[in-house]
Amino acid sequence: MSLQIQIMDEIKTAMRAKDTVALEALRAIKSEMLLAATASGSKEELTEDDEIKLLQRLVKTRKESARIFTEQNRPDLAEPELAQIAVIEKFLPAQLSEEEVEAVIAKIIAETGASGIASMGKVMGLASAQLGGTAEGKTISTIVKKLLV
DSSP, X not given: OOHHHHHHHHHHHXXXXXXXXXXXXXXXXXXXXXXXHHHTSSXXXXXXXXXXXXXXXXXXXXXXXXXXXXXXXXXXXHHHHHHHHHHHHTTSOOOOOHHHHXXXXXXXXXXXXXXXXXXXXXXXXXXXXXXXXXXXXXXXXXXXXXXXX
């Protein structure tokens, strides 16, 4: 079942349950998917990789907003953002733990023979391609820096 159909079904369920937080998050996903599909100017459907990147971007923006609201001592605004993150993450593949990501990156570094911070770009490219939607770019970057230094 495509992500778009899943989202529509979840929107209907959230409307029936009068779950405003879930409904807001699901509508945001639907909106972003429509914008991404029309931005390319073609009638092609989004690929699964594009959908995962889109969902990760939505989670990232909400995490950033929640962090800012928490810093500004506004838990009333941070809570809905965190609740929306939980709704959006249901559609993402399971995220790897930091230890699992570190093991994959260590393997990539061993295979490429990379050493020093100068090889970070090469390792990051391979790691991002291999880990795809299962780890955040920021996590990958932090681990690569740690292992290459």
